Amino acid sequence: MxxxxxxxxxxxxxxxxxxxxxxxxxxxxxxxxxxxxxxxxxxxxxxxxxxxxxxxxxxxxxxxxxxxxxxxxxxxxxxxxxxxxxxxxxxxxxxxxxxxxxxxxxxxxxxxxxxxxxxxxxxxxxxxxxxxxxxxxxxxxxxxxxxxxxxxxxxxxxxxxxxxxxxxxxxxxxxxxxxxxxxxxxRRLPKTPTSFQLMSSWSSNMSEKSYCAKLAEIDNYLRAGDCYQINFAQRFNASYYGSEWEAYRLLSSKNKAPFSAFIRLENAAVLSVSPERFLKVKNRHVETKPIKGTRKRDDDPNVDQALASELQASEKDRAENLMIVDLLRNDLSKHCKPFSVQVPSLFSLESYPAVHHLVTTVIGELKEEASPFELLKGAFPGGSITGAPKVRAMQIIQALEPDKRSIYCGSIGYVGIHGDMDTNICIRTVLAETATDGSKQMYCWAGGGIVLDSKADAEYQETFDKVARILPVFEQTLGNHTSKKSANKDSFS
CATH class of the missing domain: 3.60.120.10 (Anthranilate synthase)
Incomplete structure (x- = not known):
């Protein structure tokens, strides 16, 4: 050509x-x-x-x-x-x-x-x-x-x-x-889109008891000095029927997340309503915005503001955020010019429909000889969803989590013709797959960074806070053949 x-x-x-x-x-x-x-x-x-x-x-x-x-x-x-x-x-x-x-x-x-x-x-x-x-x-x-x-x-x-x-x-x-x-x-399309319906309630791959037992194992790793933070997640799954695109539209209407995406492949679809940017490159300028620190939203404005203020003042959450910022500064430095990696914004509050987050911005300048794909390799997967040191944290995650993560904590995005890049981190993300027999399953994950002073019951609840605009939203579509129930931690104990 x-x-x-x-x-x-x-x-x-x-x-x-x-x-x-x-x-x-x-x-x-x-x-x-x-x-x-x-x-x-x-x-x-x-x-x-x-x-x-x-x-x-x-x-x-x-x-x-x-x-x-x-x-x-x-x-x-x-x-x-x-x-x-x-x-x-x-x-x-x-x-x-x-x-x-x-x-x-x-x-x-x-x-x-x-x-x-x-x-x-x-x-x-x-x-x-x-x-x-x-x-x-x-x-x-x-x-x-x-x-x-x-x-x-x-x-x-x-x-x-x-x-x-x-x-x-x-x-x-x-x-x-x-x-x-x-x-x-x-071309003209039918006015009525294909419907979407969840066919079963969400099931977790861990009970609360099992989750807390895993956190006790993580605590042992932390005290032994293997890591100083480990990100740990549980996975939810449910059967469904109908259009993955309509399921995405439903999620999008409730989340309005800035790094959302829908991808259709042969036997799978990915529905991401991620609030987190991973790597952006524009004119060789590199930016990453790790999220670490979460509080749920509340319908009462006064309570909601109190939760946001509590997050901003939390020494634990700020310390977790700083750990990951140091990891990402190191990851970016592999392919950025010397002394170009900086932190112009630390511990900024960003508020989404379901949660408040602490977000930090890390920037750098890409080396002349480095490509965006090399930058991605040097930083993947994102440190905000692994822990630190990264490789040891990933080894422990693989040993303790019952199921693989697949797209969860991966990334969606582009590398454009002019060397520009923008990618997300696939938190708040659903994988929908169709088996050879036509049956359909959805998977959704939620996790958090575990450190020495983490409390198991609070960390367990935080996983549900993070998917508060995903699991319950889909459960509202359950048919009459099964009872509807709220997707909260009491449903999975």
């Missing part, structure tokens, strides 16, 4: 939200929506929609190694050979260079609004937490527990970008004929 220049065109479509647009392609495998929910905590101006990738890269981590697959959907797009044993981040860097070589990236003749649009074209997808079993040599006792690949990234030559501030829709493309790609957005 000869080189093509990026064309950015404002198009007229009768839709007032990115959700209305995405509904036209949500059923297609490899369709992705990156959704800011118009949340100003993330400068939530632009939502991004892609479908029909030019080629895809999938990676499955296995004990001591890994396997990968590259699928090409465009016969005119030749690709370099990538060994199935190549480090996945190296493989993605190689594929990205091949993709970039087909595109003329100069858009200097465009106006400022168009040149500042995020992504435009490039790589977009997901990185599951369990990639660490290949890259960090973490033991993997169940390599085939989920259908979702550990990495699934598509390379896209076209996108739609929805401007939440103006309602404008921009089509970005590096192909000459765009009619087929745009056609789905012009």
């Amino acid at each position: 000869s080189q093509q220049k990026i064309q950015i065109t404002k198009i007229d479509l009768p839709y007032s939200t990115s959700h209305e647009l995405f509904r036209h392609v949500e059923a297609q495998a490899w369709s992705i929506l990156l959704d800011t929910s118009n949340n100003r905590l993330s400068d939530g101006r632009y939502d991004i929609i892609v479908h029909s990738p030019t080629f895809t890269y999938e990676f499955w981590a296995t004990t001591g190694s890994g396997k990968s697959k590259v699928t090409t959907y465009n016969e005119h797009h030749s690709l370099p050979n990538v060994s199935t044993q190549t480090c996945p981040y190296t493989a993605l860097s190689i594929l990205q260079k091949a993709f970039d070589a087909k595109v003329i990236k100069d858009i200097s003749d465009e106006n400022e609004t168009l040149s500042n649009l995020p992504f435009k074209l490039g790589a977009m997808g997901l990185f599951g937490y369990d990639v660490n079993t290949a890259t960090d040599k973490i033991r993997d006792n169940s390599p085939t527990q989920y259908a979702l690949p550990d990495i699934a990234v598509g390379f896209y030559e076209q996108s739609l970008i929805f401007d939440n501030y103006t309602g404008n829709i921009y089509h970005c493309s590096a192909v000459s004929n765009t009619d087929a790609w745009l056609a789905p957005f012009f």
